[in-house]
Amino acid sequence: MAGEFSAMISAKTSQVDRKIFSDEEIFREEQRRIFAKAWIFVGHESQIPNAGDYFLSRMGIDPVILVRDKSGSIGVFHNSCRHRGMRVCRYDAGNTRLFTCSYHGWSFGIDGKLVGVPGMKEGYCNKLDKSEWGLIPVAKIANYKGAIWATWDADAVSLEEYLGDMRYMLDLALDSHDGTEGGSEVSIGVQKWTIPSNWKLSAENFIGDLYHNISHRSVDMVGIGPEGTSQRRDEGFINNATLVSVGFHERGHGGINVYLPPEYVDARPYPGEIGEWFRAADKARKDRLGENACILGGVGTVFPNMSFRANQPRQIIVWNPVSATETEVWSWYLFDAKSPDSVKAFMREYALRYCGPAGMTERDDMENWQGATEGSVGGVVESFPYNYAYNLADDEQPFEALPNLPYAKNAVIGATEGNARGFYRQWSIWMDATNWDEIRREQMKIKGRI
Amino acid sequence: MASPVEGASSVEAQEMRLHFEVSQFLYKEMDLVDRRSLGEWLDLLTDDIRYFVPLMLNVPFRKWDEETSRPQTDTAWMDEGKKTLEQRVKQLMTGVHWAEEPVSRICHLVSNVLVKSASAGTDVGSEAEVTSRFLIYRNRVRNEASIIVGWRDDLLRKTEEGWKLAKRTAYINQSTLLDKNITTFF
Ligand code: FES
Ligand SMILES: [Fe+2]
Numbered sequence: 001m002a003g004e005f006s007a008m009i010s011a012k013t014s015q016v017d018r019k020i021f022s023d024e025e026i027f028r029e030e031q032r033r034i035f036a037k038a039w040i041f042v043g044h045e046s047q048i049p050n051a052g053d054y055f056l057s058r059m060g061i062d063p064v065i066l067v068r069d070k071s072g073s074i075g076v077f078h079n080s081c082r083h084r085g086m087r088v089c090r091y092d093a094g095n096t097r098l099f100t101c102s103y104h105g106w107s108f109g110i111d112g113k114l115v116g117v118p119g120m121k122e123g124y125c126n127k128l129d130k131s132e133w134g135l136i137p138v139a140k141i142a143n144y145k146g147a148i149w150a151t152w153d154a155d156a157v158s159l160e161e162y163l164g165d166m167r168y169m170l171d172l173a174l175d176s177h178d179g180t181e182g183g184s185e186v187s188i189g190v191q192k193w194t195i196p197s198n199w200k201l202s203a204e205n206f207i208g209d210l211y212h213n214i215s216h217r218s219v220d221m222v223g224i225g226p227e228g229t230s231q232r233r234d235e236g237f238i239n240n241a242t243l244v245s246v247g248f249h250e251r252g253h254g255g256i257n258v259y260l261p262p263e264y265v266d267a268r269p270y271p272g273e274i275g276e277w278f279r280a281a282d283k284a285r286k287d288r289l290g291e292n293a294c295i296l297g298g299v300g301t302v303f304p305n306m307s308f309r310a311n312q313p314r315q316i317i318v319w320n321p322v323s324a325t326e327t328e329v330w331s332w333y334l335f336d337a338k339s340p341d342s343v344k345a346f347m348r349e350y351a352l353r354y355c356g357p358a359g360m361t362e363r364d365d366m367e368n369w370q371g372a373t374e375g376s377v378g379g380v381v382e383s384f385p386y387n388y389a390y391n392l393a394d395d396e397q398p399f400e401a402l403p404n405l406p407y408a409k410n411a412v413i414g415a416t417e418g419n420a421r422g423f424y425r426q427w428s429i430w431m432d433a434t435n436w437d438e439i440r441r442e443q444m445k446i447k448g449r450i
Numbered sequence: 451m452a453s454p455v456e457g458a459s460s461v462e463a464q465e466m467r468l469h470f471e472v473s474q475f476l477y478k479e480m481d482l483v484d485r486r487s488l489g490e491w492l493d494l495l496t497d498d499i500r501y502f503v504p505l506m507l508n509v510p511f512r513k514w515d516e517e518t519s520r521p522q523t524d525t526a527w528m529d530e531g532k533k534t535l536e537q538r539v540k541q542l543m544t545g546v547h548w549a550e551e552p553v554s555r556i557c558h559l560v561s562n563v564l565v566k567s568a569s570a571g572t573d574v575g576s577e578a579e580v581t582s583r584f585l586i587y588r589n590r591v592r593n594e595a596s597i598i599v600g601w602r603d604d605l606l607r608k609t610e611e612g613w614k615l616a617k618r619t620a621y622i623n624q625s626t627l628l629d630k631n632i633t634t635f636f
Pocket of ligand 1: 103
């Protein structure tokens with residue numbers, strides 16, 4: 001499809017027009033064409049365990065309420081009153097039986113239904129059909145191993161189909177450390193902060209930018225790994241690992257895997273009881289998964305704006321678009337629900353020194369994304385696109401150590417900008433399409449690596 | 451002890467002395483941070499310090515006590531001991547910490563110093579609970595400017611080497627941080 005937006009991504013998709021990172025009209029189109037149609041991560045089920053529990057979230061620029069109703073099922077509603085738009089929920093999280101609007105007093109049940117209208121008799125002669133004026137619900141909700149997703153588009157494919165084999169990458173973050181399915185929970189509290197940068201630059205970075213080590217030179221010099229030494233990550237990773245880029249270009253997702261030779265899988269050099277816990281869990285994972293236990297997760301991005309880190313630090317991070325040049329980042333931290341408090345404390349402390357606006361690694365990323373956004377503004381630079389040619393598809397080295405990995409054909413060794421090329425190719429498909437049928441048709445034309 | 455202030459009782463004089471020592475300590479501490487004498491600043495922290503910068507949530511009036519995240523339990527901006535603080539200082543000194551290259555112009559204003567344990571005394575081993583407010587101005591590169599304002603609850607301990615900071619909770623008065631990152635101390 002040779003649409004207006006495909007033209008911004010060059011034929012071989014190794015060049016990308018700068019204005020997609022700075023143009024406000026393109027940004028507004030993204031809200032309609034991507035964020036109103038895609039599956040968006042809205043929160044984790046462990047945030048709302050009981051009936052009436054709610055959590056305020058976002059889908060793109062839209063504020064939404066994630067709430068558990070009396071039957072235990074989860075609803076997602078636009079956080080605005082149907083009467084005149086006032087937000088009906090004013091708090092970040094809590095428990096309630098009703099959402100009562102503070103403007104004229106309409107009230108809504110935790111199932112979204114309009115239940116109370118002041119002046120129903122005097123003002124509406126009892127003719128207002130309350131069933132027509134409930135909170136605006138999303139079209140579909142899905143729970144994948146505790147991670148809750150929603151979409152505004154009833155025509156969207158199922159979340160399972162949307163993720164495709166990317167789910168194996170998500171599993172590395174959402175499954176328990178010992179390899180049992182699911183079992184993760186989030187630490188209470190979500191870090192939220194603002195960056196003067198375009199949301200796509202962050203999504204692109206987390207889809208697997210193994211080329212940006214210089215960004216983190218200072219923290220690598222200091223050494224903040226979980227065991228307190230050695231650059232910024234796990235010692236075992238640095239010395240014995242092969243980093244693998246995994247791209248699912250048909251759907252625009254991707255991430256990094258860390259391959260450890262079997263003898264290192266259950267040999268983490270963490271101290272004391274924490275080390276014992278990890279080594280026992282790693283051993284159990286090895287017994288359960290066999291050679292595939294040699295794969296640990298790294299970063300990943302699910303198109304369009306949900307990213308994560310599996311293993312350590314273990315994080316879900318969402319790039320909420322605010323404008324072409326501003327992003328509000330939300331960051332959750334994950335643990336195994338059944339791990340002891342000491343292990344949670346160990347993981348939390350490492351995550352906080354690595355991640356977030358005060359994180360010694362991520363605070364340098366923010367500086368670079370801001371600068372990249374500033375470099376995308378202005379008339380002169382529009383004819384000078386960005387270069388995404390690092391390891392073109394033909395030059396990528398297939399990763400063949402684990403032929404039984406379900407996504408083995410999607411895996412290549414080391415740094416490549418292939419995942420970013422896949423991401424922007426996907427972006428152009430969505431931007432030029434008007435409905436889900438067109439998106440699917442174009443996605444299916446993508447075969448193999450980009 | 452002879453009263454340093456005419457007409458003050460010895461109890462009052464002791465409280466004044468405590469207040470004087472504590473507030474001078476707090477000013478000196480942030481003076482060192484602003485001047486990037488960060489090694490000297492670290493020397494003012496006890497080895498067992500807990501340094502906590504909680505998240506703040508939007509909560510109902512009746513749940514105001516749940517406004518901040520809990521130490522060593524919930525997510526925070528910072529929640530750490532001396533080792534991590536030393537690592538942060540080391541990073542700031544590398545010269546390749548891009549978030550601080552070129553270095554920011556940072557100014558800490560400390561005010562509303564209130565010694566809560568007025569009778570703590572000033573002898574070695576004394577501990578004083580102190581609350582204060584901060585305003586941190588950061589300006590960098592061409593036009594980046596941010597202001598962070600908040601509260602602090604501190605525990606100070608008098609040692610052979612003078613007062614030291616044993617515990618700090620710094621509450622940033624923002625629920626969504628209206629800045630891209632945090633590269634200073636509170
Ligand atoms: S805006 Fe909600 S009742 Fe009027
Ligand atoms: Fe990075």
